[in-house]
Amino acid sequence: MNSIISPSFYILSALFLLFALQTTLSSPIQQTLIQCLSQHSIPSSTIYTPNNSSFSSVLVSRAQNPRFVEPTVPKPELIFTPLSESHVQAAVICSKEFGIHLRVRSGGHDFEGVSYVSIIETPFIVLDLTNLRSISVNINDNSAWVQVGATLGELYYRIAEKSNVHGFPAGICPTVGVGGHITGGGYGILMRKYGLAADNVIDARIVDVNGRVLDREAMGEDLFWAIRGSGGGSFGVILSWKIKPVAVPDTVTVFTVTKILEQGDTKLLYRWQQVADKLDENLLIRVLMQVTNTSTTSERIVTTSYQGVFLGACWIGSLLDSNGFPVNTSLELLLQRNTTSASFKGKADFVREPIPEFALEELHKRLLEEDIPLIVWTPYGGMMSKITEYETPFPHRKGTVFKFHYFTNWLDGDKNVPKHISWIRSLYNYMTPYVSKFPRGAYVNYRDLDLGIKKKGNTSVIQASVWGVKYYKDNFKRLVKVKTEVDISRQLFQT
């Protein structure tokens, strides 16, 4: 971890984390916590300390970005894997009582690993919700309760089991966790027709700072608003979501057209920017821009793949297609919980007007300078423009033509990590004039700890307001207000 990253953790937590440090820990921490948990009848088989031989494998099993489990990165004092809602309540109560930080992990896909790493607030424990993964789909009243430890693939699979004309507008990658994903917004191939996953939530169960379980009615509309798009970890531990499946056709047409992006020929890409957000909302065409070797000369070239989904054939097949599998692949694939072996750093931008061709040329050049880069262009418009900026904390709606997702990957043992990180930071700087401004938008599900940093002379200061308005625009103020109210009022009830 480089040192620039750590201070923003501090602000993130100072302002937004649920559990403030209250007392100095009596040592050893593990013993104290284990004792507290066992007083709440927690079975010891759900508690892993570094003494347990499976501690590392449990930690790594849901760490989607391997760079955050390297030996130099701080490790939790213990990992607790609850089997029931009451176990989660006990974890909140015990960690609060002993002033130990709690990191909550559902699917472990956080870009910066914050669901299993804490740099500044140490010691910390990880509450891993992977065992809370039941899904009950009720097609008759068009609803489903899904626990946070389920993956998107499991959710899609369970819906498809009940109906081939229902789906859910969430993310593309099946291993992403329902817990972090939905609370951060959650977009996928149905977004132009139905909006984000968070736009299709009708109820939720959450454990608050005092360990109480609240549903929508008990938590109130402000808190219910806040958890649908603000990103995880700030307002309590979400246990489950009640979602509204949406109608999908039983057939979907998919296509992928891959073009070599020749130097000096960016016309098609330029043209895509002019139409992508204006197409019929049943059609989504995203662009994957990457570097590959030509088969003949092994020369590195940039390709653009125009990946289209038309809701008019089996939507679940289109999901497989978007993940690079043949549409007739067995659906059981959606149940796999693979972790990747590649580490990555990602960043996002929202684009409001087409990027000029000379800048596309520069992008082309920059891609060739990096080992395993990827830029995903995701079109907006359709339903995304119809939902107002204030409906949920996620504000990037009308006027957004498309979203950029910049990515760089590297494999285990790569010695050039600083080079990869500077490549993506430099690309991000270069794009400044062409993307949204005042604020430059960001997506909390693509968490980027660079964002809070403000340069003053040759020192860097971290300001919560900097990343806050990037992720939420004007909604940041309301989130801070809700956060303050929730923490204070719940404490007042405690007598």
Ligand SMILES: Cc1cc2nc3c(=O)[nH]c(=O)nc-3n(C[C@H](O)[C@H](O)[C@H](O)COP(=O)(O)OP(=O)(O)OC[C@H]3O[C@@H](n4cnc5c(N)ncnc54)[C@H](O)[C@@H]3O)c2cc1C
């Ligand atoms: C390979 C890959 C593909 C992706 N594809 C998409 C995509 O198609 N669309 C999209 O929108 N996003 C996508 N994402 C981003 C993804 O939505 C976010 O990383 C999301 O936060 C992951 O949720 P998680 O539960 O897996 O992650 P976690 O790492 O477990 O959690 C993420 C954050 O939420 C908090 N959190 C987790 N569970 C809870 C809970 N129960 N209560 C409160 N807070 C909680 C964590 O503390 C952390 O802050 C992708 C990410 C990866 C790595």
Ligand SMILES: *[C@@H]1O[C@H](CO)[C@@H](O)[C@H](O)[C@H]1NC(C)=O
């Ligand atoms: C971890 O070790 C402790 C102490 O030896 C034991 O009580 C507990 O059951 C172990 N946990 C697991 C998950 O095996």
Ligand SMILES: *[C@@H]1O[C@H](CO)[C@@H](O)[C@H](O)[C@H]1NC(C)=O
């Ligand atoms: C872990 O092991 C050490 C030595 O083997 C022991 O002193 C310590 O109490 C153990 N911790 C727990 C939580 O069991």
Ligand SMILES: *[C@@H]1O[C@H](CO)[C@@H](O)[C@H](O)[C@H]1NC(C)=O
């Ligand atoms: C591309 O070719 C280079 C050598 O020219 C090689 O090192 C690299 O592994 C190749 N990449 C892929 C994806 O085949």
Ligand SMILES: *[C@@H]1O[C@H](CO)[C@@H](O)[C@H](O)[C@H]1NC(C)=O
């Ligand atoms: C999928 O289709 C391809 C060609 O259309 C065929 O070769 C393959 O066997 C099919 N796979 C399955 C699992 O049906």
Ligand SMILES: *[C@@H]1O[C@H](CO)[C@@H](O)[C@H](O)[C@H]1NC(C)=O
């Ligand atoms: C998961 O890993 C297995 C074995 O490596 C592989 O065959 C499968 O395609 C992977 N699944 C996904 C969804 O990536």
Ligand SMILES: *[C@@H]1O[C@H](CO)[C@@H](O)[C@H](O)[C@H]1NC(C)=O
């Ligand atoms: C800025 O950097 C210079 C040279 O590294 C150093 O001498 C100076 O003290 C720094 N200023 C501040 C405010 O840190």
